[in-house]
Amino acid sequence: MKKIFAIFTTLLLMVSIMVPAQASTGTPTKAINEKLGVPIVVYGANLSEAEREQMKKALGVDQEPEFDEVTVSGQDLAKYVKNSNPNSRMYSSAKITRQEEGEGLIINIVTPENITQVTAEMYANAMLTAGIKDAIVDVAGPKPVTGHSALVGIYKAYEVKTGETLDPERTDVASDELSVATTLAENSNISDEQVANLLTEIKKAIAEQSPATKEEVQQIVEEQLSKLEINLSETDRQLLIDLMDKIRQLNIDFSQWSDQLADISTTLQDKFGEIGNLMQDEGFWQSVKNFFQNIMDTISSWFGSSDSEPETQP
Secondary structure: HHHHHHHHHHHHHHHHHHHHHHHHHHHHOOOOOOOOOOOOOEEOOOOOOHHHHHHHHHHHHHHHHOOOOEOHHHHHHHHHHHOOOOOOOOOOOOEEEEEEOOOOOEHHHHHHHHHHHHHHHHHHHHHHOOOOOOOEEEOOOOHHHHHHHHHHHHHHHHHHOOOOOHHHHHHHHHHHHHHHHHHHHHHHHHHHHHHHHHHHHHHHHHHHOOOOOOOHHHHHHHHHHOOOOOOOOHHHHHHHHHHHHHHHHOOOOOOHHHHHHHHHHHHHHHHHHHHHHHOOOHHHHHHHHHHHHHHHHHHHHHHHHHOOOOOOOO
């Protein structure tokens, strides 16, 4: 009976530990947002059926009570990006969930091993340039891809979702921005994070200073390169200046940009910073140690008063 009791209490303890973990990872019951609508899932047109199911799982589609679906093709690429190939093969996919005004953009790359060039910050910056704001966007790919086509899918999904029509000139420049960002990351010996930070800081300066000429844009670019201690080749430097001058000429309410760009930075920093701080907190690890030590002490106390000898270990 003592052995049975020991097994029972151990199992009970295991259940009490496991249940909260299972509850936190289980599928929550979500309410349908009758104001903003259900999420929209966009699939690359060249996915196989197996890959499409893979994308559904990666994007957490099964956790949504209802959702809309669209497919993005090379024809959509040609619609949103000038001089693009309408026969391009599209694989990367996304889920877009609208947020209340002022919530900003939250980008989650849920298959980072398969989105090889475009970072969350790059997506956020390009989406802001295109005129997309206040949304949670999850991006996934079934195999290693650059991730560029996901942005086109986000454009299409956003238009379907909101009923708004994005300015094709803005979407074209946003796609240019993504290309310049990945080019700089590949050619200039700087990290993706440095590129994203550089683009964000230049755009914040443009929003604050409202440059009227290309020369003033060039001065802003030079100042930020110096401030961030980034050295670019003359070719890459000119790519950046040309891109930012295109952004300057877009029909954008620059008065709103500073806050939105700040939101992009702080949201991503908060998301990963809190986890990093927790992992570095000695008090956190001591509390974990104390938790398990208390469990062991409790188990030991159960068997400490037993009259029987411990079983021989093999």
